[in-house]
Amino acid sequence: MRLDVATIRRGCPNSEIRGFRHLCGPELDHFRTAAAETGPLTVACTQQAAQFSHEAGERAKAISFVNIRETAGWSHEGARTGAKMAALLAAASIPAPDYPLVTLSSDGVILIYGRDEAAIEAGRLLADHLDVTVMLKQISDTVPQAATVFPIVRGTISAAKGHFGAFELAIDDYARPRPSSRDRYVLDAPRNGVTSHCDIVLDLSGGMPLFPAHDLRDGYLRADPNDPAAVLRAVLAARDLVGSFDKPKYVDVTPGLCAHSRSKRTGCHRCLDLCPTGAITPAGGHVAVDPNICAGCGQCAAACPTGAASYTLPPADTQLQRIRAMLLAYHEAGGANAVLLFHDGPHGTPLIDALARHGDGLPANVLPFVVNELTQVGLEAIVGAFAYGVTAVRFLLRAKPRHDVTGLSQTIGIADAILGGLGFEGQRVATIETDDPDALGGHLTGIGTLAAVATPATFKTVGKRRDLLRFGLSELHRLAPKPVDVIALPQGAPVGAISVDTGGCTLCLSCVSACPTGALRDDPERPVLKFIEDACVQCGLCQTTCPEKVITLKPQIDFRAARAPAAVIKEEEPALCVRCGTAFGVKSAIDRIAAKLEGRHWMYPAGDKRIEALRMCADCRVIVMSEQQFNPFKGVPERTPPRTTDDYLRQREGKD
8 A cells, every 4th residue: 555654744743653664574673663762652553463562562551553554545546545544543643541341240150041952952062161050941852861960940031131140030930850750851840930040141942032132231142043053152152251251331320410300200211212221220310321231332322412321432522532633634634525434343344344455445535433332423423523524424334233223313313404404415424234345335435525614623522422512513503504593403302492382381480490401490589481592401301390281392403592691481570478568479370379269269258358368478478367366167066086995995885
């Protein structure tokens, strides 16, 4: 491949760029010299990363590796990839922050759940490595073992929960075989509701999976019993699942920011709807994420409107910082019509490698950006990328995704509405769902002909996901081809306004107390309801809390909201105490209450001045009632005292 060092230097002016032809061979001493120096070091080679890390020794932790060969140089447009190489190097120079880990432990207790001899054979293969129990749905046709190497029982799993190292299974029709069984198993009386605990589950039953998104459940292995190769792969995978294992804690939750519920009223439930593994559950006024079950799809963090759920691999600000560095370097080096291609490592990287080795390679304007999971990409990344000057964004998905990608589809739908409303014509954001490298190349050809912003933004990525989205939207609106003030968005958008039927609103202000972000506000001096659109996250708590049901959500983006003061939705004259003049409520509400009670309630006869007590504050009302010696029980016959045990005993003695 051709290395255009001069172009790369233009894109990375603050870095020292050195070019070599055979750094891992005859020129290895140059690497040793660079590795001995202080400061971060980026090596544009991933194939020989192990060799370079070995040579660097303890300095290896300060070295980052980036692939510019398969992703750039090996292409039919390789002669024009200098700007792209600069972009890849700039993105790789952004350090990745540390992320927390979760430790899962397994003692090797495995339940093999099957239907025939295939499960027993799997047990024989694992008996020397794990603590095996085989459970069959039907055991009548099975020949008893001459020697009991591991238990074989009958049972049907009716429910399953837990995670690797701590599975809990509910079993019906459970029965153990008798040791006296001769040519067939003779079973004890069956029982239902038996609970089994194990570290690993090997499911060879051929039925429905025991867990949603079963491919993402650590410790749960499933194979078709009619496919010997698949069974063997599952057995080999199970054999190594003994000991302690670390996995990333993908999602952090800040309960104080969560808008799930208030006062037992449910508001936002986006994360609960999107989680494919069931790792998220309500926990009072907020939600909780079980890190042992979470598989790291990131849809909860991408959809969370408040930032209560945040992704750690990497955080949203680090991800956008890399996108910024990549696109700024690309434009500095003279690149044009950039297309940002999001892909994951297990699927996207081999596909890109195959296209580079056996096809035309990626076009020179396609910038690959690897993420842990495509569904972790939120709206702020897409909006920020367009503000930084991309012409299009593509997501490379599997032909059959491992889990539901509804969250990503919703994000793309919202992004399309925003971009279309601002005058970005054509298909700007889309998915590419393929396992074929040639099909990938065909999808990427010609995308970059669309126009980008005239002058890319340079704003820095600081703050939480919502702050990043706010900055990105402001910059994109400033640079858009056809900026407008208000754009209607699809349902589920994390920004918007509310619509209130003011005729039915009684200014009870229950919505104010329920609002988790302070978008709805009151005034301690007068009865008024105010709204700040910039703070609204469309959680719906105001809608579910309103007793009059006069509030509806209105998903939209108003680019003037960030600078707008609080808007008055409804304001009324305060009710003043007729005795002391203190404001104590809403005048219209007090008038309605008095009109409904006067002459219709025994406490307030028509024409009685007692009705004036309703127009007094709480303190004056007590004083007046005391002065009038008002007794609400006057004239009411005295109640018969309750009968006690002594009364019954006296009555019985009298009869005796």
